[in-house]
Amino acid sequence: DGGITQSPKYLFRKEGQNVTLSCEQNLNHDAMYWYRQDPGQGLRLIYYSQIVNDFQKGDIAEGYSVSREKKESFPLTVTSAQKNPTAFYLCASVGQGWDQPQHFGDGTRLSIL
Amino acid sequence: DQQVKQNSPSLSVQEGRISILNCDYTNSMFDYFLWYKKYPAEGPTFLISISSIKDKNEDGRFTVFLNKSAKHLSLHIVPSQPGDSAVYFCAASGFSGAGSYQLTFGKGTKLSVIP
Numbered sequence: 001d002g003g004i005t006q007s008p009k010y011l012f013r014k015e016g017q018n019v020t021l022s023c024e025q026n027l028n029h030d031a032m033y034w035y036r037q038d039p040g041q042g043l044r045l046i047y048y049s050q051i052v053n054d055f056q057k058g059d060i061a062e063g064y065s066v067s068r069e070k071k072e073s074f075p076l077t078v079t080s081a082q083k084n085p086t087a088f089y090l091c092a093s094v095g096q097g098w099d100q101p102q103h104f105g106d107g108t109r110l111s112i113l
Numbered sequence: 114d115q116q117v118k119q120n121s122p123s124l125s126v127q128e129g130r131i132s133i134l135n136c137d138y139t140n141s142m143f144d145y146f147l148w149y150k151k152y153p154a155e156g157p158t159f160l161i162s163i164s165s166i167k168d169k170n171e172d173g174r175f176t177v178f179l180n181k182s183a184k185h186l187s188l189h190i191v192p193s194q195p196g197d198s199a200v201y202f203c204a205a206s207g208f209s210g211a212g213s214y215q216l217t218f219g220k221g222t223k224l225s226v227i228p
Contacts, residue, residue, distance in 0.1 A: 004156075033216075040122070042202060042218035043157075058215075090156050098206070098214050099145050099164055104156035 002027045006091050006105035012113050013078065013085060021076045021108045023091035032074040033092040033102065036060060043090060049074055078110060086112050116140045117205050119219035128228050132190040136203030136219055139184065143205040143217075148177060148188045151200045151221070160201075161188070193226045200224070 004025045013019045025032065031050050035043040045058030049068040063082025068074055074093075078085045088109050092102040118137045126132045134148075144165040149157035163170040163177045163186070170177050176189045190197055203219040 006156075009154075040220065042117070042220045043216075044218075045215065048215070088154075092156075094214075098208070099162070101147055101159040101162055102216055103159065104149075106156045107154065109154065 004091055004093055004103060004105035006089075006108050008108060009106070011108055011110045013110060014113050016080045018077055018079050019110065021078070021089055021091075021110070023074045023076065023105060024072055025074075025091075025093045025105075026072060027093055027095070027103065028071070029093035029095050029103075030071070031094045032068070033094075034058075034064070034066065034074070034076045035090045035092065037088040037090060037107075046076065046089075085110055114139075115219075116143075117203055117217045117219040119201075119203050119222050121222050122220070123223040123225070125225045125227060126193045128195060128226055129192045132188075132193045132197065132224055132226070134188040134190075134201050134203075134222050134224065136186050136188075137184060138186075138205050138217075140205070140207060140217075141184070142207040144208075145206040145214075146177070146179060146186050147204045147206070147216070148175075149202045149204060150197075151202060157202055190224075193224075195226050195228050198224055198226045 007022045033048040034046040047066040049055040065077045090107045091105045094102045147162040148160040151157040161175045179186045200221045202221045204216045
């Protein structure tokens with residue numbers, strides 16, 4: 001089945017540590033996105049990528065980094081510079097066309113030890 | 114400044130009755146609107162959408178209405194079922210200056226359908 005796979009489902013970070021969240025899709029979508037969700041909040045855009053080897057900052061990119069070396073993969077690194085990393089992280093992808101919905105993975109819950 | 118607002122954090126409805134979830138937006142450049150349903154610890158699932166050239170779109174028990182002049186959209190669920198209990202996010206899309214379409218999300222409305 002086609003879809004978006006995020007791993008791990010739960011992740012713990014120690015102070016000063018970088019952690020990487022995985023996102024893989026087999027939908028052949030060009031565009032991929034990373035969002036952060038905090039309790040009682042909507043989804044806020046961290047980074048997005050429209051094409052391989054290209055990505056753009058979203059609204060809250062500070063303390064995060066991404067890469068897009070393959071069409072299927074868009075990993076997110078939460079660096080030690082992100083002072084409040086505890087959140088639910090969601091990856092999404094979308095096909096071509098302005099009227100296509102984004103499809104989401106099941107998310108990664110990141111917590112601080 | 115919130116461009117997409119869902120002013121009701123929660124809504125309770127009896128099973129079999131109509132659920133109406135509301136959403137307001139401020140950016141007149143938005144041209145595509147979506148509703149997502151989300152269960153705890155899962156990703157949002159696309160529910161239904163509407164483009165700005167329409168004022169209504171229906172899919173089974175779900176209907177979305179768009180009032181462009183009021184910058185308001187609503188999701189109607191008829192009849193409501195206990196399995197509809199979830200958080201519903203309204204989202205709006207428009208062409209960004211970076212050459213892509215971005216989604217802007219509201220904060221969500223938690224719907225509880227009471228058996």
